[in-house]
Amino acid sequence: xxxxxxxxxxxxxxxxxxxxxxxxxxxxxxxxxxxxxxxxxxxxxxxxxxxxxxxxxxxxxxxxxxxxxxxxxxxxxxxxxxxxxxxxxxxxxxxxxxxxxxxxxxxxxxxxxxxxxxxxxxxxxxxxxxxxxxxxxxxxxxxxxxxxxxxxxxxxxxxxxxxxxxxxxxxxxxxxxxxxxxxxxxxxxxxxxxxxxxxxxxxxxxxxxxxxxxxxxxxxxxxxxxxxxxxxxxxxxxxxxxxxxxxxxxx
Numbered sequence: 655x656x657x658x659x660x661x662x663x664x665x666x667x668x669x670x671x672x673x674x675x676x677x678x679x680x681x682x683x684x685x686x687x688x689x690x691x692x693x694x695x696x697x698x699x700x701x702x703x704x705x706x707x708x709x710x711x712x713x714x715x716x717x718x719x720x721x722x723x724x725x726x727x728x729x730x731x732x733x734x735x736x737x738x739x740x741x742x743x744x745x746x747x748x749x750x751x752x753x754x755x756x757x758x759x760x761x762x763x764x765x766x767x768x769x770x771x772x773x774x775x776x777x778x779x780x781x782x783x784x785x786x787x788x789x790x791x792x793x794x795x796x797x798x799x800x801x802x803x804x805x806x807x808x809x810x811x812x813x814x815x816x817x818x819x820x821x822x823x824x825x826x827x828x829x830x831x832x833x834x835x836x837x838x839x840x841x842x843x844x845x846x847x848x849x850x851x852x853x854x855x856x857x858x859x860x861x862x863x864x865x866x867x868x869x870x871x872x873x874x875x876x877x878x879x880x881x882x883x884x885x886x887x888x889x890x891x892x893x894x895x896x897x898x899x900x901x902x903x904x905x
Contacts, residue, residue, distance in 0.1 A: 678875055685870075702875040744822045745823045765780075869887075
């Protein structure tokens with residue numbers, strides 16, 4: 655990788671707007687994400703935070719402005735979209751595992767079909783990622799035989815099998831029982847320490863303090879405030895941020 659590539663933002667939103675019919679869901683988003691940066695995005699329901707990260711791998715289309723991912727502008731060009739999707743892993747609130755496939759088969763499917771990888775190599779890579787999320791012993795089981803926390807760790811391992819440069823997390827713990835949240839966050843903390851670029855929509859503020867380089871607060875489709883975690887939590891600038899934090903931190 656050239657020095658220029660390393661210095662260039664890996665994700666760049668430049669005046670990005672999106673509407674659902676009349677509803678203006680993203681308003682003039684300006685955001686640059688550095689390679690290896692870990693960003694937590696928070697905000698009330700309907701603030702546009704999930705839509706924002708889903709634009710990065712074109713699960714949602716933006717209608718105005720520029721969005722550039724690792725030097726490739728996101729347009730209707732299918733080849734560009736395909737290239738970006740290979741470099742961007744995503745973990746959803748619902749685990750989205752195939753119930754009729756074993757854990758191992760869930761992980762080898764994309765590398766074999768998308769990456770044209772031989773089965774043996776795909777299985778070796780899958781087992782390595784399952785070890786990484788500490789669940790290798792469940793490889794032969796089906797998703798519904800696992801707890802929610804285990805299924806989410808499998809979903810993280812599946813995303814890692816395509817060796818993405820960027821990981822997107824869309825409220826990865828909000829469908830989990832409280833006792834399972836920690837096991838998923840621990841895996842995410844380990845990932846963060848490995849230097850991957852992360853954009854994470856979450857209300858887990860302890861995770862934000864432990865991992866994030868930057869916390870972004872969104873409301874009504876706009877980035878209202880962003881700062882390093884320490885400054886964000888201890889000295890919020892906007893009244894909307896203060897109000898939000900008082901509700902979720904219980905002050």
